[in-house]
Amino acid sequence: MPEAVISARNLRKTYAVKGKPEFVAVDDLTFDVAPGESFGLLGPNGAGKSTTMKMIGAVSTRTDGDLSILGLDPNQYGPEIRSRLGVVPQADNLDAELNVRENLYMYGRYFGFSGADCRRKAEELLAFAQLEDKAKAKVDHLSGGMKRRLTIARGLINDPRILLLDEPTTGLDPQARHVLWDRLFRLKERGTTLVLTTHYMDEAEQLCDRLIVVDKGKIMAEGSPASLIREYSSREVLEVRFGSDKNSEIAEHLQGVGDRVDVLPDRILIYTNDGDAALNRIVELGHHPLTSLVRRSSLEDVFLRLTGRSLIE
Structure with missing residues (x-):
């Protein structure tokens, strides 16, 4: 396997709980993600998927173990790592005061891109997300599927090497989910590394080259969807x-x-x-x-x- 863009060894995250034993959210996870791979964390709500994503995204420090993102330790090089990642959070956190194009433009400015570059990138991403005809619409006037596509487009503004997607299709109707899957397939074809959490088995089977099944912070199994089904069912x-x-x-x-x-x-x-x-x-x-x-x-x-x-x- 090519050198991993994400490497975790005995990754652990615990939280102190007053008057109780510490809560273990992530319990000794070990895995690698190869460049261009679509890698999934599959498990129920509360399994530790989002906590793991926060550590990968360099917004939460680990309690123990080793973690390398693009060859860097996120506990030491958080800003450098975040500048090279795209993030699609579980809940859309778009700016409701801005229209669709302005959401992309302003996000590009946060990364220090010039106004001309932000305008160019915004138009490219509007086309990618199939939102050209909604460019001047306010966020509140978009459907749930359109908001998710805009959030993904925004996460691509800095041409990230890795795109993190936390429960990308939760709450969407079947048609909107399939449109979103098509956009993610296109990213895979371009060589973008995708890391996603999901509790939808059909989503994991459709999108993931390989995945880990997580429950109560632990890895229960690892492999491709097809190989896991052959082995366990x-x-x-x-x-x-x-x-x-x-x-x-x-x-x-x-x-x-x-x-x-x-x-x-x-x-x-x-x-x-x-x-x-x-x-x-x-x-x-x-x-x-x-x-x-x-x-x-x-x-x-x-x-x-x-x-x-x-x-x-």
Whole structure:
């Protein structure tokens, strides 16, 4: 692998809590991110993803371990690192008093670019974000998807080597998410290193070359989405529902139908290489589900296997 642009070794972040043991937000994470890679941190809310991003972004110091960003220690070279990063925070923090073009222009001025350079960059990024026709619109008049595209465009104003995206599509409708994914694919094609946090398994599968699955501050697994699914799940999953008050009871009679049976509050998951055959077997046993669905395995199933709970709990 080429020399890593991000390298973490036993990265740790703790917080003092009065009258209680210290809270461990990030617990000995070790990983590398290669130039041009799209790298993800997948996990539920509270897993330590955003805390890790803050340390990578040189806005929060680590408690212990080693961290190198573009060959520099963020605890010592924060300003130098921040000048070479692009950041898309979880919540859009655009300036509502300015229009779309002015948001880009003013952000460029913060980096010390000349007015002419800021105007040129703003026009390029308006085109990239497909916001040319909204250039004079105030931020409050934009849809959620447009605001996210503008926030990403703003994060690119300094031509960053690494773009950090914290939950980039939270709250967006499916169409807006796909438009945003297209913009991120284009950045990957240009060779920009992407680092994103997400609790959406489909987003991680679509965007990430490689990822770490994080829970309670620890790495549970690491690899490409496809390799993790192969290692920790089956080819297909059969979802059946018998009613919330019956699922647990009937699940006891379904052991051996597939490779593994998991009971969730609203459904039973049966992991198997042939979902249709598993469904036929259930019916042969005299059980008739209210609903059934055969689907391919996903990273959600990987997380459930590793932690015993859902990503969206």
